[in-house]
Structure formats: structure tokens, C-alpha cells
Amino acid sequence: MSKLPFVTKEQLDEIIKEFPTPFHLYDEKGIRENAKALKEAFAWNKGFKEYFAVKATPNPFLINILREYGCGCDCSSYTELMLSEAIGAVGEDIMFSSNATPAEEFAYANKLGAIINLDDFTHINFLEETIGHIPETISCRYNPGGLFQISNDIMDNPGDAKYGMTTEQIFEAFKVLKAKGAKNFGIHSFLASNTVTNEYYPILAKMLFELAVKLQEETGAHVAFINLSGGIGIPYRPEQTPNDIKVIGEGVRKAYEEVLVPAGMGDVAIYTELGRYMMGPYGCLVTKVVHEKHTHKEYIGCDACAVNLMRPAMYGAYHHITVMGKENEPCDHKYDITGSLCENNDKFAIDRMLPKIDKGDILVIHDTGAHGFAMGYNYNGKLKSAEVLLCQDGTAKLIRRAETPKDYFATFDCFEEFKEKL
Numbered sequence: 001m002s003k004l005p006f007v008t009k010e011q012l013d014e015i016i017k018e019f020p021t022p023f024h025l026y027d028e029k030g031i032r033e034n035a036k037a038l039k040e041a042f043a044w045n046k047g048f049k050e051y052f053a054v055k056a057t058p059n060p061f062l063i064n065i066l067r068e069y070g071c072g073c074d075c076s077s078y079t080e081l082m083l084s085e086a087i088g089a090v091g092e093d094i095m096f097s098s099n100a101t102p103a104e105e106f107a108y109a110n111k112l113g114a115i116i117n118l119d120d121f122t123h124i125n126f127l128e129e130t131i132g133h134i135p136e137t138i139s140c141r142y143n144p145g146g147l148f149q150i151s152n153d154i155m156d157n158p159g160d161a162k163y164g165m166t167t168e169q170i171f172e173a174f175k176v177l178k179a180k181g182a183k184n185f186g187i188h189s190f191l192a193s194n195t196v197t198n199e200y201y202p203i204l205a206k207m208l209f210e211l212a213v214k215l216q217e218e219t220g221a222h223v224a225f226i227n228l229s230g231g232i233g234i235p236y237r238p239e240q241t242p243n244d245i246k247v248i249g250e251g252v253r254k255a256y257e258e259v260l261v262p263a264g265m266g267d268v269a270i271y272t273e274l275g276r277y278m279m280g281p282y283g284c285l286v287t288k289v290v291h292e293k294h295t296h297k298e299y300i301g302c303d304a305c306a307v308n309l310m311r312p313a314m315y316g317a318y319h320h321i322t323v324m325g326k327e328n329e330p331c332d333h334k335y336d337i338t339g340s341l342c343e344n345n346d347k348f349a350i351d352r353m354l355p356k357i358d359k360g361d362i363l364v365i366h367d368t369g370a371h372g373f374a375m376g377y378n379y380n381g382k383l384k385s386a387e388v389l390l391c392q393d394g395t396a397k398l399i400r401r402a403e404t405p406k407d408y409f410a411t412f413d414c415f416e417e418f419k420e421k422l
């Protein structure tokens with residue numbers, strides 16, 4: 001099965017003349033079409049809103065594209081809040097879903113009028129002490145524990161996750177928050193990551209809708225929204241079948257009509273906080289082959305490394321690789337594709353069957369649009385790459401420059417003599 005890049009070799013050859021490798025390239029057209037399809041799939045719900053998970057791709061140019069489709073920002077840190085404020089996403093355009101939250105972040109989120117999603121029961125008092133009151137609109141994160149299963153398939157292990165409140169705690173939290181003046185309540189839950197099945201959201205939705213009905217009945221709190229959070233996955237592997245967002249939207253609608261509508265709760269808004277699904281397939285890492293090495297294995301060394309894309313090193317994650325211009329050649333060579341870190345997990349692929357690779361070849365590493373650049377780090381003094389947008393008209397635009405050594409050393413303000421020698 002083939003999985004082709006969103007950019008052609010001819011386009012890429014031109015882009016590389018202007019922007020040296022490595023860089024992350026994003027596909028404006030793909031981002032737009034996908035955002036539009038999500039909006040349409042949930043158009044049946046009057047209050048629907050996607051809060052893009054800023055951590056996945058914290059680039060204001062890209063998030064501004066999503067803003068055109070009505071998306072807000074899901075933030076979980078101080079700088080993510082700053083980014084949102086700077087692009088004009090404030091008030092109820094921000095969902096602040098954080099955990100182990102520092103006081104100054106609650107204070108800032110409150111100043112911006114963000115919807116605050118409490119990760120823990122003890123955060124009620126912590127928030128009240130920090131900002132002096134409980135906001136009228138408030139959300140609680142739920143974690144039922146146990147395993148999240150679809151028939152016999154274990155999707156994830158919420159019982160092992162640090163997030164959210166237990167069932168008992170969320171009932172108590174609603175009562176306490178109501179007594180402290182909260183009027184509009186939200187329920188949030190994120191129980192499985194990167195799900196490549198149309199069933200995850202509908203099953204999660206049904207469970208949260210049933211919880212919402214009970215919460216409203218038992219506590220009298222008005223449930224205004226239910227946040228299905230992130231977790232819709234993408235097909236990293238060529239043999240995987242992509243999710244169908246229309247089918248997912250209809251599945252959630254069915255649960256809504258079965259559970260919420262009969263309970264007189266047909267006005268509840270559905271929120272999502274997708275990251276990977278919104279951007280993952282619409283980014284790739286472009287890198288040049290600079291070495292080949294024949295020892296106990298066949299190695300291809302490229303000019304990108306794990307600091308540009310950490311997922312393979314961190315999770316053993318699969319990212320498809322296309323050798324540009326060799327799409328139709330047989331995959332009859334077995335390679336480890338490596339970066340230059342002094343760390344043996346710095347491999348984008350291990351024992352991958354690919355066409356014969358030569359020095360100077362350009363590799364496209366697929367599906368880096370979410371949790372790609374964003375997870376970057378500076379180990380070995382490596383610098384973060386540029387980000388480039390392939391615009392709808394076929395032109396390329398720099399949307400973040402590459403780091404320079406000056407950026408890397410910028411925090412040694414306190415060592416004047418050292419800085420002078422750089």
C-alpha cells in the first residue's frame with residue numbers, strides 16, 4: 001500500500017533552494033479541508049466547538065487557519081495562554097485543561113476569561129484561593145479508572161493515568177462548586193490516545209452523557225457542555241484505515257439523541273480538543289541524506305535527528321518515510337534511518353524496507369504535523385528546525401525560522417565573559 005506525501009518532488013526541490021533542510025513542512029489545503037469536514041460532521045450540535053490542542057502544534061500561523069473555522073484554543077500552560085491571547089483567542093475561545101497547575105497559570109487563565117477545566121477535586125480550593133472566587137462557568141475532568149475497552153480491544157488504561165477525578169469526586173465537586181456559585185458546568189474526559197477507530201468518540205460520548213444526566217439529577221447543577229477532548233487518531237501506517245469524521249459525528253449524535261434528549265438536555269454543547277487529528281497528517285519532516293554506513297547493519301544518516309521528531313525515539317512510533325523521486329522503485333533495501341545524536345535511540349526507522357537510498361536523496365517523514373516539532377528539544381546542542389507552510393497557491397512561506405546558536409546560548413545572560421567569546 002502506498003502513502004504519498006502532500007508535496008511533489010518538483011515542489012520540494014524548489015522549496016529546498018530557499019529553505020535548507022531539515023524543516024517541517026505544513027499543508028494549508030489539507031488543514032483547511034479537514035477543519036471544514038470536522039465542523040460539518042458536528043454541525044447538528046448548535047454549540048459545537050473544537051478547541052485545538054495548542055501543545056500539538058504551537059504555531060500561531062497554523063492556529064490562525066483553524067480560527068477561520070471557528071476553532072478556539074485548548075491550553076495547558078502559561079506560554080500556550082500567551083500564544084492564544086496574542087492571536088486574539090480569549091474568553092470562551094480558550095479551554096484551560098491543565099494538570100498539576102501552577103497558581104500563576106490559573107490566575108492568567110482567569111484574567112483571560114478562559115473556561116477552566118479542573119483536573120482534581122483539590123483544585124477547587126486551590127483555584128478559589130488563587131483567584132478569590134469560583135467562576136460561573138467551570139468544567140471538571142473525569143477519569144472512571146479501569147481499562148478503556150471497545151469489545152475485546154483494550155484502547156488505553158485510564159486507571160493508570162494521572163488525569164481527572166473519580167466518579168465519587170466529580171459528584172462531590174459539582175455539589176461544592178454549585179454551592180460556591182458556579183452556574184454552568186462542563187464535563188471533560190480523555191480516555192484513549194490516537195484511536196484509529198470510528199467508535200472511540202461515540203462510546204466515550206455515551207458514557208459522559210449518562211454521567212451528565214446523573215450529575216444534573218443528583219446535584220441540580222446545569223450541564224452546559226461536554227468536552228470529548230482529544231484522542232481521535234490518524235493512520236501513521238499505510239495499511240491503516242483512516243477515521244471517518246462524518247461517521248464519528250453521527251455516532252455521537254446517536255448517543256446524544258438516545259441519552260441527553262430524552263433527559264431534557266438537548267441544549268448541551270459538544271466540545272472537542274483535538275490535536276493530532278487536526279494537524280498530524282498535514283505536516284512532514286523534510287531531511288537530506290548526508291551519510292551511508294555499512295557495518296553490522298545498513299545505516300542512512302540524515303540531517304534531521306530526534307530533536308526534530310521525538311516520537312520514534314520516545315514511543316517507538318512508526319512514521320512512514322518516502323524517498324522523494326523513488327516512489328515507484330521496489331522497497332528491496334533494509335535500513336536504519338538515523339540522526340546524529342549521541343544516543344542510539346535516534347532512529348526514525350529501524351529495519352525499514354525502502355528503495356535504494358543515495359547520498360543527497362531527500363526523505364519525507366510523514367505525519368509530523370502534531371506532536372512533531374512541538375516535542376523538540378536541544379540535546380547535544382542541536383537546534384530546532386524551521387517550519388514552512390506550503391500555501392494553497394503552491395508557494396512556500398516561512399512560518400518559524402530555524403534556531404541559531406545565539407538562541408541556544410541566549411539564557412547565559414549571567415555570564416558576560418562567556419557570551420563575549422561566542
Ligand SMILES: *Cc1c(COP(=O)(O)O)cnc(C)c1O
Nearest residue numbers: 053097230231232273274275276
Ligand atoms: C494532548 C491533549 C489533547 C490533544 O490530544 P491529541 O491526541 O493530539 O488529540 C487534548 N486535550 C488535552 C487535555 C490534552 O492533554
